[in-house]
Every structure is written in C-alpha cells, then in structure tokens.
Amino acid sequence: MEKYFNVNLEFDKFVVDDVIGSCIKNNKPGYVCSVESNNLSVANVNNEFLEVLNGAVVNICDGSMLATILGFIHKKPFKPYIGADLFINYVRSGKYKQYFLGNTHKVLSGLRKELSKIDPKIANMPFVELPFRSVDEFDYKSIAADINNYRPDIIWVSLGAPKQEFFMNRLLPFLERGVMFGFGAIFNFYSGVGSVKRAPAWMRRLKLEWLYRAIEEPKKNIPRYLRFIKLLPRLIKEEKKKRKNRC
Template structure:
C-alpha cells in the first residue's frame, strides 16, 4: 500500500484480495478498512484514528470520487473498491466461514435470508448484534470468546465509521484468527428493511452516491461531507507537495 491523503490505500483489487485470502489461508488475523470521505477526513483530524487506519491489514478505496480526484492529481487511473462490492465478492466465493457482527436484529434477520439465496451454507453462520456502547466500554474479551468459539475466517463489522474501525483494532488482540471488515451500511444495503438503500445504478455511474446518501440521511451525512469538503484544499495541497518532492 502507498499513502495518499495521509492514509495507506491499495487501489489494485487483485492485490487487496490476495492479501486478505493469504491471511485467511495462513490462519492469521487482521482488519480491513474501506476508506471514504468521512473516515478519510477524521483520519486527518485525529491522530489516534489515523494510526488505526494505517495499522490495518489493507485499506481499500470506498469512494469513486476519491479515486477520481487522485487520478487527476497523479495523471493516472485509480480504481475504487466499493465496500458493498468487496462484501458481495467474498460472500460469492462460498468457501469461507463468516461471522456477521453489529447493526440491529431486524437488519441481521433480513440480511441472513437474502444472503442464503447466494450461499445456502450461510444459514449455519452466526449473525450477532451488539449492545449499545461506546468504543471504550465494549466487553472485547467476551465478544472475542463468542467469535473464537465459532472460528470464522471472516468477521463483517457493521457499526459505522469511525466506531467500527476503532472497534476492530481493539478487538484484534483477543481474536485467535480471522479477517475483520468494517463495512458500515452494507448490511442495510443487502437487507430488505429500513430506509438505507444502495443508490440506483445510474447514480453510481455518475459518481453521485454521496449525494444520494446525503439526501437519504441528511442529518447524519451532510455534516460529514461538509467536514471533508472543508479539508479538501489542504489534502490536495499535501499531495501536490509530495509530487514536487519526488520530482526534486
């Protein structure tokens, strides 16, 4: 991975997949972060969170606009790896034991039904919500005990950023093995309940999913996007500064 906007990012999907699969095959552990505007902005404002992202197994770019912007800066193609695509990719492989952690019981119940249409063996896998808690107050030892007893290869974590990334880093020392993925609203996208939905394909093609999400949950998402927009000039300046240093 190379650092962009002060965060390690892997833009090659095959490389990201290989890192993840190699970790699983060797019974090792780690966590994967999907970097989008919100957690990228927080990483540039909070040192602890920046260290959390840069301590991951691999980070993928969950924002097509971030990839597009870096492409303009570096004058080459950057490919995003959207969190939902990553999720469906590994579910479709049908060869890993998975553990679905977080969100609500209602979403998890519907998610399980839908995913069993893709892979019937998912009916035997664990879907577990978490009690409402701050990152500091989760009982990580107890949570890990349940996960370790199930011995999954993959642990999907749906708590929303930045909570899920901090959660994964705190949980990691207690796990015996397995790759955790922080995937936010992906559980909601793939269930049939609630108001949170994936944007229509025509909006995705226009790289306007952020706008769709802003209208979908304005109180939550508009402040997040505004925070990123305010930081954008500084982030762009940093990248051009790196380019000038590498030239000279």
C-alpha cells in the same frame, strides 16, 4: 500500500484480494478499512484514528470521487474498490466461513434471510447483535472468545465509522484468526429492511453514489461531506507537495 492524503490505500483489487486471502490461509488475524470521505476527514484531524486506519492489513478506497481526485493529482487511472461490491462478491464466492457482527436484530435477521438466498450455508452462520455502548465499554475478550470458538475466515463488522474501526483495532489482539471488515451501512443495503438503500446502478455508473447517500440521510451525511470539502484544499496542497518531492 502507499499513503494518499496520509492514509494507506490500495487501489489494485487483485492486491487487496491477495492480502486478504493470504491472511485467511495463514490464520493471521487482521482488519480491513473501507476509506471514504468521512473517515478520511476524521483521520486527518485525529491522530489516534489515523493510526487505526494505517494499522489495517489493507485499506480500500470506497469512494469514486476520492479515487478521481487522487487520480488527477497523481496522474494515474485510480479506481475505487467499493465496499458494497467487495462484500457481495465475497458472499457470492461461497467459500468463506463468515461471522456477522453489529447493527440491529431486525437488520441482521433480514440480512441472514437475503444472503442465504445467495449461499444457503450462510443460514447457519453467526449473526450477532452488539449492545449499544461506547467503544471503550465493550467486553472485547468475551466477544473474541465467541468468534474464536467459531473460527471464521471473515468477520463483517457494522457499527458505523469511525466506531467500527476503533472496535476492530481493539478486538484484534484477542483474535486467533479471521479478517475483520468495517463496512457500516452495507448490512442495511443487503438486508431488505429499513429505509437505508444502496444507490441505483445508474447513479453508481455516474459516480453519484455519494449524492444519493446525501439525499437519503441528509442530517447524517451532508455535514460529513461539508467537513471533507472544507478539509480538501489543504489535503490537495499537501498531496501535490509530496508528489513533487517524490519526483
């Protein structure tokens, strides 16, 4: 991975999958962060969160516009690895022992039902709701004990950013194996319940998924996008300077 906008990012999907596969094969616990405008913005104003992101075994670029901006700066054909796509690809592979953690009972129940249609084995995998509390208040040792007893290959974590990234970082020392993925609203996308849906395919093709999310949840997402836009000129200036120094 290389640093872009101060955060480690891997744009090669094959490298991402190889890193994840190697961790699973070698029983090495770790976590993967899905980096988009929101947590990128937080990381560039919060050093503790920046360290959390850069402590991941690998990070994916979960934003078409972010990939486009960085590709323009570095003159490379960067493409995103959208978290929702990675999630469903790994589910469809049918070869991983998975543990689903976080979100609500209603969403988890819907998710189990929908994913079991893809892979019937998922019906018997753990779907575990967490109590609503701050990241400092979780009993990480107890949570890890249940996970370690099941010994999953993959642990999907849905708590929303940046909470889920802090959560994974703090849970990591207690895990014996398993790769955690902090994927937020993706549980909602594939659960078949609630109002939070993924953008239609035509908007994804036009790199407008961010616009759909803004319209879908304006109070939540518009302030996030505005914070990123405000921060972007400084990030671009610094990134161009780093690129020039490397040349």
